[in-house]
Amino acid sequence: IGGKLNRLDVDRAKLAIETHIGTPLGLSVMAAAEAIIRVANSKMAGAIRLVSIERGHDPKNFSAMPFGGGGALHTGALMKEVGLQSALVPRYPGINSALGCTIADMRHDFVQTINGMLGSLDIDDLDRRMVQLAQQGLAMLKTAGVTFGGTALQFELDMSYQGQTHTVDVPVPLELRGDTTKVSEAAVRAAFETRYLAVYGRLLDNIPIRVLNLRVSTLGKRPKFDLTLLAPAAGVDLAQARRGTRQVWFDGAFHETGVYERLPLSVGEIVPGPALLEQPDATVFIEPDLTGCVDQFGNLVISRK
Template sequence: KRDLLLLHSGGGVMTPASVKDFSARLAGSGIAAGAIASRFIGNLCGYPNSIGFDMGGTSTDVSLAWNGESRITKDWYIEFGYPIRFPSIEVLTIGAGGGSLAWQDEGGSLRNGPQSAGAFPGPACYKNGNRIATNTDANVVLGRLGTSLAGGKITLDPALAAEAVQETVAEPFGMELHQAAEAIIAVANANMGNAVRLLSISRGYDPRDFALVAFGGAGALHGAAVAKELSIPTVIVPPNPGVTSALGCLLVDVQHDFSESFMADASTVSPAEMQAAFVLMEKQAVERLGHEGVAQEDMALQRTVEMMYQGQWRSLAVSAPARIESICPLIEAFHNEHEREFNYRREDAPVSIFRIAVKAIGIVPKAEIPRHGVLPHVPEPLGRRGVWFDGVSHDAAVYERDQLSAGAAFAGPAIVEQFDSTTVVPPGMSATVDGFLNILIVTKG
């Protein structure tokens, strides 16, 4: 028996008593759970730089971990424009999912989403009356999805999927059926690829230095194609992609964030003054953790300082030591972080300190992932079917995920089916199952 803890958007949990004071932190907690799980899986597989790619029925959530830590944003806006000014795991959400609708804009171009068929009526192949093509319908036409989902609980009608793709895209654009289905998927992948670019390239990160963790009900369907478009060399598909976000809730500590303005010129500020401000804030942090029932030996405190070049409006956070004896290391760390994010530094420019912050962590027991013995082998497929890639129908091997043990290795084109997701391994790519039963896809042949 354990006390109830609630996840918040900063990547930690807190007690119901704290929720009364910080209820706004619960907004965005669901997508934060996916980002936490993605970061954990990346670290587990030896990829401290990872991009979370959580694609569901109506949206795709993209997150990023660098050196094993999630990227944090100081504030973000919920759907209808209200700001949440608490440190939160940075997640970029776009309207691209399995139910996203294909449509033609006023200029005659093919679009995909953000409108969605939702769970009901759902894609045309769900047989609930929708006649507009979705990403799911396109994947059925291409053979990437079979005739059922969720272990046979949801049956799919390929004829209705083909009819929707034909009427929505093939006829208006003068395309053949499979060409139209691939066009639908290509637009969806381009949209999701742009989301990854916004969270990586535009933040100063090179996607080639990352692994893509593909999860959610549809993430593994599209992950390899999106990774290839961005030259990401490795895709990691967790054992249970559809419920990976839930795993994130089991991997967190009690966490609270404290910050206060500390406006000063970095060249003249007193280290003793900054140290005193940190000590006072840390006293509050320890008291808060104590109220949460965290024992002293399970507490950890992390300091950060937000800095900027004078005249700038956007600050960058750098880690600060437990004892501030000189500001020079902080200034150098800021120059380095500015160069990483914006590709330039100004050694001669005056630096301003904007804010100091303390993250208070109460370490709690976490889920442990069992490791299996790896025995390299080539698994026997359960069957084969025609799957379309780049205008050509390929004879693809079909595997059942539950039958793939650690050490299994196979080449694309291949389809891996399971209760909560389907994994696509395109031609020219290869896949292996690691000791934690993740599928690792190498995107370069």
């Protein structure tokens, strides 16, 4: 992590791997270490397949976005194992989640159980619940100590036909006007039929509709942050960012690998693999058959050569 982990005891790490993994499996310490990484990569690749291939999506149409201090060390392996088109490494991977918390809209979600048939639902009671939750959320935004550019409300119902196990989330287009949302049975029914038709392609005639849950979300909209401000104002070229070389083990052997300081690299700078890019919060590894390019936001886009 930017050369700041000098206290890491490499010899003890090797001894632990050799004792607990290498010797029992008849592997050298480096082969055992590589096997550990391959198992980790396989687990992550399986998780990606679960939300892509198994849902009918072609991974070639998607890019990975690794974050965290070590996420970008696995990028190349995941691209090749899953068949991803490319990867986008954020400017500051190690604090990417924290950055998102500071620039994303603030949101409070509320849910209450209704569990009643739409035809006999107390609409006035539903309206009171919507107003109460909306006002509660707006009050929380006011006391958050954050400057918002505006606020918004979202009203949603979990609904189904009677006898069905699964529900559909039904957005209901309503506004808070004083102490009412003006919700009506007709508006709820129309919203359900629109949503159900979009999900399943047809409606079920003569079957009562059930309302399971009420969901209300309040959103405090932060002013949009210009991410180009994160890019280096006046960067350096690859030669200037080079720190030297390091022996890096991959594909069963040590390879001489260029080491670079990532953050000063200019927008548009190309980094051919193999390469290690270091920064205070993360380390990025670009494999030999991949290349990286710094985009206008300071992100590193990794793709095949």
